[in-house]
Amino acid sequence: MQPVLSISRRLRRTPWTDKNTAHGVKGYTVYNHMLLPTVFDSVEADYHHLKNHVQVWDVAVERQVELNGPDAARLIQMLTPRDLTKMKDDQCYYIPVVDENGGMLNDPVAVKHDENRWWISIADSDLIYWVKGLAAGKGLNVTIHEPDVSPLAIQGPKADDLVARVFGDDVPDLRFFRHRKISFNGKEHTIARSGYSVQGGFEIYVDGSDQGEAIWDALFEAGEDLNVRAGCPNLIERIEGGLLSYGNDMTIENTPYEAGLGRFCKGPAAAGCIGAEALRREQENGPKRQIRGLSISGDSVPPCPDSWTITNGTSEIGQVTSAAWSPDFNTNVAIGMVTREHWDIGNVVTVKTPNGDREATICKLPFK
Numbered sequence: 336m337q338p339v340l341s342i343s344r345r346l347r348r349t350p351w352t353d354k355n356t357a358h359g360v361k362g363y364t365v366y367n368h369m370l371l372p373t374v375f376d377s378v379e380a381d382y383h384h385l386k387n388h389v390q391v392w393d394v395a396v397e398r399q400v401e402l403n404g405p406d407a408a409r410l411i412q413m414l415t416p417r418d419l420t421k422m423k424d425d426q427c428y429y430i431p432v433v434d435e436n437g438g439m440l441n442d443p444v445a446v447k448h449d450e451n452r453w454w455i456s457i458a459d460s461d462l463i464y465w466v467k468g469l470a471a472g473k474g475l476n477v478t479i480h481e482p483d484v485s486p487l488a489i490q491g492p493k494a495d496d497l498v499a500r501v502f503g504d505d506v507p508d509l510r511f512f513r514h515r516k517i518s519f520n521g522k523e524h525t526i527a528r529s530g531y532s533v534q535g536g537f538e539i540y541v542d543g544s545d546q547g548e549a550i551w552d553a554l555f556e557a558g559e560d561l562n563v564r565a566g567c568p569n570l571i572e573r574i575e576g577g578l579l580s581y582g583n584d585m586t587i588e589n590t591p592y593e594a595g596l597g598r599f600c601k602g603p604a605a606a607g608c609i610g611a612e613a614l615r616r617e618q619e620n621g622p623k624r625q626i627r628g629l630s631i632s633g634d635s636v637p638p639c640p641d642s643w644t645i646t647n648g649t650s651e652i653g654q655v656t657s658a659a660w661s662p663d664f665n666t667n668v669a670i671g672m673v674t675r676e677h678w679d680i681g682n683v684v685t686v687k688t689p690n691g692d693r694e695a696t697i698c699k700l701p702f703k
């Protein structure tokens with residue numbers, strides 16, 4: 336028998352755990368101490384459906400760290416090298432969060448409500464303790480808590496149609512990484528054009544767990560002829576799209592430059608970031624290794640639950656951290672970290688998979 340994940344109260348449920356069950360969820364992972372669906376039909380069938388129709392995803396695991404108070408803007412700028420000074424009250428920014436050594440602590444989406452109120456929509460690490468520690472240590476005038484807010488993503492080419500039907504014809508006017516309010520059953524929620532796929536779509540930050548099921552039901556009722564289905568972040572699609580997974584593709588051992596997020600480390604405000612000095616040095620020297628795409632030859636690789644060594648034939652030059660067969664690219668697509676001497680696009684390397692050594696070619700992310 337395959338091992339199963341034993342579910343208990345300590346693995347927090349989401350507002351849609353029962354809905355996932357009803358829609359035939361076949362696999363879960365644990366993310367922020369919470370259940371995150373990984374597969375409904377099969378990863379490949381989910382992938383084709385996501386690229387052609389529209390899916391509703393329980394991504395409540397994207398927990399919010401809420402900052403409130405006059406020092407909120409100063410605190411969030413301490414967390415990240417990305418310059419937040421020009422950010423508008425309706426914007427979302429993808430931000431690397433680093434420690435004093437420039438090590439990645441998380442790669443959340445920052446949601447700005449106003450100067451004094453922010454959400455940090457976190458990836459899988461307990462960021463709230465670092466944020467609280469910084470605020471307490473620096474004596475900042477700000478409160479920090481995790482609100483009862485749960486993101487529900489609507490992803491795929493028909494996402495615009497679906498949100499227009501349920502929340503209003505003007506919702507598709509939202510631009511990428513902008514947010515606004517929508518009203519449902521007399522309650523307000525935040526909606527953004529964002530999400531962990533490159534197919535496009537929205538994320539509703541559902542305010543109040545008790546509101547979740549009614550919104551889910553409305554989306555499925557309105558989307559029947561759009562072939563709406565329950566879905567989840569798709570391994571194949573997110574590797575193709577070059578969307579990184581914290582804890583898999585980068586960890587606290589990596590700087591944002593290594594993670595390929597150097598474009599978010601600019602600007603004068605970087606001086607306010609705890610890791611500014613470490614990152615300045617890293618930029619000066621240049622990273623020793625960096626995220627790359629890899630196209631791994633041969634037939635479908637097995638799942639990659641840990642990492643696979645990359646060699647130049649003799650010595651180790653990196654690791655593959657995510658990999659899957661891509662039907663659309665007709666090759667195995669992968670994400671890995673490769674040392675400077677070997678990271679050039681087009682370079683041919685060897686990946687040590689459980690099924691034996693495979694030839695692989697270094698390529699750009701996203702896959703094109």
Ligand code: THG
Pocket residue numbers: 397428429442443444456457458459486512529530531532538577578579
């Ligand atoms: N949405 C929200 N919260 C999240 C995620 C999300 N928290 C956890 C996790 N995902 C954080 N990681 C990412 C990774 C990539 C992106 C968003 C969150 C992303 N990247 C785009 C890209 O790389 O093309 C856009 C980046 C940009 O240019 O701003 O969307 O998905 N709420």
